[in-house]
Amino acid sequence: MxxxxxxxxVPLYVVLCVAFGTSDPVFRTAIPIWNPLEWQFAQVQVxxxxxxxxxxxxxxxxxxxIVYVVLAVCGCLLIAFPVAYFTARFAGRFRGLVLALxxxxxxxSYMMRMLAWINLxxxxxxxxxxxxxxGLLPLEVNWLSGKPYVVxxxxxxxxxxxxxxxLFVALDRISPSLLxxxxxxxxxxVSTFRRVILPMSIPGIVAGTLLVSLPMMGDYFxxxxxxxxxxxxxxxxxxxxxxxxxxxxGQAGALLILVLLVLLVPMxxxxxxxxxxxxxx
Amino acid sequence: xxxRPRPPLSRRRMLQASALALPGAWALASCAREQPLGAxxxxxxxxxxxxxxxxxxxxxxxxxxxxxxxxxxxxxxxPGNEPIASGLEPEANATLRLYNFxxxxxxxxxxxxxxxxSDYNVKVEYSTFNDYSxxxxxxxxxxxxxxxxxxxxxxxxKLVYGDLIRPLNHDYVPNIEDVWxxxxxxxxxxxxxxxxxxxxxxxGIGWRADLISEDIGALANPYDVFWDSAYxxxxxxxxxxxxxxxxxxxxxxxxxxxxxxxxxxELARDAMLEMLGxxxxxxTITGYTDIPExxxxxxxCWSGDMITGQYYMPEGLDSSVLRYWSPPDGRGLIxxxxxVVLKGGENPVxxxxxxxxxxxxDVSLKNFSWVGYQPxxxxxxxxxxxxxxxxxxxxxGAVVQPEWFKVGYPLLxxxxxxxxxxxxxxxxxxxxx
Numbered sequence: 001m002x003x004x005x006x007x008x009x010v011p012l013y014v015v016l017c018v019a020f021g022t023s024d025p026v027f028r029t030a031i032p033i034w035n036p037l038e039w040q041f042a043q044v045q046v047x048x049x050x051x052x053x054x055x056x057x058x059x060x061x062x063x064x065x066i067v068y069v070v071l072a073v074c075g076c077l078l079i080a081f082p083v084a085y086f087t088a089r090f091a092g093r094f095r096g097l098v099l100a101l102x103x104x105x106x107x108x109s110y111m112m113r114m115l116a117w118i119n120l121x122x123x124x125x126x127x128x129x130x131x132x133x134x135g136l137l138p139l140e141v142n143w144l145s146g147k148p149y150v151v152x153x154x155x156x157x158x159x160x161x162x163x164x165x166x167l168f169v170a171l172d173r174i175s176p177s178l179l180x181x182x183x184x185x186x187x188x189x190v191s192t193f194r195r196v197i198l199p200m201s202i203p204g205i206v207a208g209t210l211l212v213s214l215p216m217m218g219d220y221f222x223x224x225x226x227x228x229x230x231x232x233x234x235x236x237x238x239x240x241x242x243x244x245x246x247x248x249x250g251q252a253g254a255l256l257i258l259v260l261l262v263l264l265v266p267m268x269x270x271x272x273x274x275x276x277x278x279x280x281x
Numbered sequence: 282x283x284x285r286p287r288p289p290l291s292r293r294r295m296l297q298a299s300a301l302a303l304p305g306a307w308a309l310a311s312c313a314r315e316q317p318l319g320a321x322x323x324x325x326x327x328x329x330x331x332x333x334x335x336x337x338x339x340x341x342x343x344x345x346x347x348x349x350x351x352x353x354x355x356x357x358x359x360p361g362n363e364p365i366a367s368g369l370e371p372e373a374n375a376t377l378r379l380y381n382f383x384x385x386x387x388x389x390x391x392x393x394x395x396x397x398x399s400d401y402n403v404k405v406e407y408s409t410f411n412d413y414s415x416x417x418x419x420x421x422x423x424x425x426x427x428x429x430x431x432x433x434x435x436x437x438x439k440l441v442y443g444d445l446i447r448p449l450n451h452d453y454v455p456n457i458e459d460v461w462x463x464x465x466x467x468x469x470x471x472x473x474x475x476x477x478x479x480x481x482x483x484x485g486i487g488w489r490a491d492l493i494s495e496d497i498g499a500l501a502n503p504y505d506v507f508w509d510s511a512y513x514x515x516x517x518x519x520x521x522x523x524x525x526x527x528x529x530x531x532x533x534x535x536x537x538x539x540x541x542x543x544x545x546x547e548l549a550r551d552a553m554l555e556m557l558g559x560x561x562x563x564x565t566i567t568g569y570t571d572i573p574e575x576x577x578x579x580x581x582c583w584s585g586d587m588i589t590g591q592y593y594m595p596e597g598l599d600s601s602v603l604r605y606w607s608p609p610d611g612r613g614l615i616x617x618x619x620x621v622v623l624k625g626g627e628n629p630v631x632x633x634x635x636x637x638x639x640x641x642x643d644v645s646l647k648n649f650s651w652v653g654y655q656p657x658x659x660x661x662x663x664x665x666x667x668x669x670x671x672x673x674x675x676x677x678g679a680v681v682q683p684e685w686f687k688v689g690y691p692l693l694x695x696x697x698x699x700x701x702x703x704x705x706x707x708x709x710x711x712x713x714x
Contacts, residue, residue, distance in 0.1 A: 026697055057709045060712070060713070229563045229564070233712055242708070248708070
């Protein structure tokens with residue numbers, strides 16, 4: 001409880017005090033209001049107007065973020081699932097090592113990895129060299145010119161280990177004898193996957209999806225690094241822009257709370273479904 | 282006390298806990314970037330009226346005295362913030378803390394300074410900010426005792442109002458004789474009480490001639506390229522709301538790039554949203570690398586960016602492909618940055634020495650050859666800059682002419698409520714909606 005109070009409730013309260021606070025009339029820095037009875041709602045109202053009012057330019061950003069996150073989560077799942085499955089099933093006594101090697105690149109900071117991608121995706125970078133066969137084919141793509149799929153790709157690359165690990169844990173728990181039993185009973189590869197492996201890996205898929213999608217929802221760095229285009233702005237970018245713009249820290253707080261409230265829904269659902277599953281088992 | 286043994290941590294619990302921890306961590310991360318909390322410093326009005334506490338009586342209609350070429354300002358010196366005495370020795374064993382944009386000061390120049398002051402065993406620490414609002418927030422917070430910062434006049438009233446900068450003792454800065462006379466008595470700080478000029482620059486358009494077939498400078502209205510769908514996905518605008526709004530106003534025939542007129546601002550906003558639909562520009566201040574490397578074919582940029590850009594050319598490509606345009610009659614955006622001694626610094630004497638060192642002819646030239654931004658040096662004439670090889674002929678348009686300061690449009694400080702309007706437009710533009 002002390003941990004939660006110190007590192008979650010107190011910061012959350014500070015965010016609330018900023019969101020419902022005011023700003024300095026000259027420097028326009030945030031002045032939080034600590035007494036909830038004196039909270040002002042002007043900043044929250046601004047955010048609400050921009051989301052659902054006549055001038056709702058925040059709404060496309062929210063929808064865009066959801067689309068990007070859904071696509072990136074699917075991408076993570078499609079890549080991480082087979083990797084986790086083959087590691088769990090066939091790496092034998094080396095699976096710890098294989099897993100460590102798989103996530104080793106992710107020990108490097110997120111910023112450095114994104115900077116590396118910028119180098120790779122430059123017009124004269126390695127990616128273009130490969131797809132043009134060293135300049136023989138006229139296929140050069142300017143990857144860094146604000147393309148949505150590059151942002152989604154960056155999200156996939158950035159967060160895939162958080163999908164890989166829970167999937168591995170879930171798949172590792174599937175006893176090989178269950179798979180053998182399925183085959184003995186006449187199930188083919190697809191049927192075994194659909195009726196045994198997939199249902200048993202659902203806890204890992206759900207955990208991985210949550211682990212990956214929550215930070216993605218607040219990500220601003222990927223779009224900033226790989227796109228820099230307003231056309232790929234995500235909620236995280238809006239929050240970041242509000243924080244660095246004088247007088248808008250309250251709006252950043254309001255946006256943050258709004259996103260937090262939205263994210264609480266799948267979190268509560270996940271917790272309750274887990275609790276029910278434990279009771280059943 | 283309940284001493285029941287705890288159940289072992291199952292994998293399910295572990296997964297559940299780690300998933301639950303994320304929103305908390307996310308909120309914390311966001312908190313870490315919030316503005317520092319607390320009331321502003323007691324302040325005097327710019328006109329020198331009695332001090333009033335903005336915290337005690339926050340007023341949404343607070344007004345600042347705004348300096349402009351038509352309204353030059355001699356700022357007051359607040360009680361308790363008098364200049365340092367003459368004839369003091371620089372602080373020994375000191376660490377001089379500089380606060381500036383990244384890549385905006387030659388590290389070799391800093392090294393030379395520590396050598397020159399080696400008798401005093403001086404160290405220099407170079408910290409960076411990404412934009413001026415971040416700089417103002419950190420300077421106001423006083424958490425790091427920065428000695429010298431590199432700022433611009435869009436914040437000068439706030440710097441004085443907040444008692445954040447020290448008035449200068451001119452005895453320590455004799456090299457001021459090396460700079461253009463206009464900057465020895467600039468409109469934004471008459472009698473250079475607080476500031477020493479650093480660099481001057483115009484805002485224009487930079488491009489690579491091998492990637493853009495059109496001669497942008499020869500177009501009837503070169504700013505139109507940002508609304509030309511033929512350039513969609515190839516260009517960028519500066520990540521600076523004042524510069525983009527200012528350029529939009531100029532493109533539409535306006536000249537008041539500091540307008541507070543809601544109708545004019547609405548027109549600018551609509552034009553910017555139209556630009557977004559037409560060309561989907563990126564928003565960045567890294568044109569000085571992106572254009573040479575071909576990531577961008579064309580970008581709104583500062584004159585110094587293109588001059589620096591010649592040092593970022595990819596192997597095998599000559600810098601002769603770089604181009605820069607700003608209105609050749611000088612009627613475009615034109616500004617300058619300056620150096621100030623911060624009140625919160627611990628080494629005011631050494632800071633004065635540093636300012637003097639920086640505007641000296643040789644040091645200033647050395648710094649120019651690295652940062653690409655032109656200092657207002659008497660010894661540096663537009664002709665000599667090209668002849669001496671500081672600027673290639675193809676970038677001669679990036680040289681700032683002294684007379685342009687008489688006809689160009691500086692981006693002035695805005696009243697806080699007007700700045701809020703500019704910020705709101707920028708928010709909408711960057712939302713990409």
